[in-house]
Amino acid sequence: MESVFAFPVNLSLFLLTSLTYMCIYCPDGWNQARCPYGWTQVGSRCFTYNQTPMSWDSAKRHCWGLGANLASLHTYWEHQRIMQLLGNTAVWIGGSKGLKGTWFWSDGTSSSFSQWCWGEPSNGYYENCLQMNSNCWLDAWCGYHLPSVCAKNIVN
Numbered sequence: 001m002e003s004v005f006a007f008p009v010n011l012s013l014f015l016l017t018s019l020t021y022m023c024i025y026c027p028d029g030w031n032q033a034r035c036p037y038g039w040t041q042v043g044s045r046c047f048t049y050n051q052t053p054m055s056w057d058s059a060k061r062h063c064w065g066l067g068a069n070l071a072s073l074h075t076y077w078e079h080q081r082i083m084q085l086l087g088n089t090a091v092w093i094g095g096s097k098g099l100k101g102t103w104f105w106s107d108g109t110s111s112s113f114s115q116w117c118w119g120e121p122s123n124g125y126y127e128n129c130l131q132m133n134s135n136c137w138l139d140a141w142c143g144y145h146l147p148s149v150c151a152k153n154i155v156n
Helices: 013-018 056-065 076-086
Strands: 040-042 045-054 091-097 103-105 127-132 137-141 146-153
Touching: 040 076, 045 056, 045 076, 056 091, 056 146, 076 127, 091 137
Parallel strands: 091 146
Antiparallel strands: 040 045, 045 146, 091 103, 091 127, 127 137
16 A cells, blocks of 8 residues: 655554545644645645655755755754654755855745754865754765655645
8 A cells, every 4th residue: 555655654554544634743723734645744834755866956956846845944843753754764955055154945944943963064065965864964965866855835
C-alpha cells in the first residue's frame, strides 16, 4: 500500500492509512489537511520530500516546478516536525549564503531561528547552501547531490 506521506515516516500502517485527510501537526482548531496528495501538512504549510538526489540549485528549480520553494524553517517546532518525518535523511532545505556572508531563505522569508550543528556554519569557501541532517543544519557545497524538502503555503 502506498504511503499518504511523501516523507519516510516511521508510523504504523494504521496511522498511515487513517491520516489521509488529517493534519498531523496542527495548531489547535485545525483538523482537515488542505495539502495536495503526497504533501504533509505541518502547521500552516505543506511539505513534500523529494528522494531524488540533486544539487541545491536543481532542487530549488524542482520545488519551483511544484509551485513551491525549498523549505524554510522558522521555528524549533517546525524543525522538530520535519526532522521526525525525515528520520536520519540528510536533505537540502532553502537556506543559502549571500555574497556578503549573510544567510537567507530562498523563498524570501526572514527568520531569526536557526538550528546550526556545533561549529557550523563553518563558512568553508564553497559551502554556501543549507543542509539539514537528523539533528541540525550545516553549510555544505551546493553541488552535492542530496534529497530535498519543498514547502508551500496552504491553499484556502
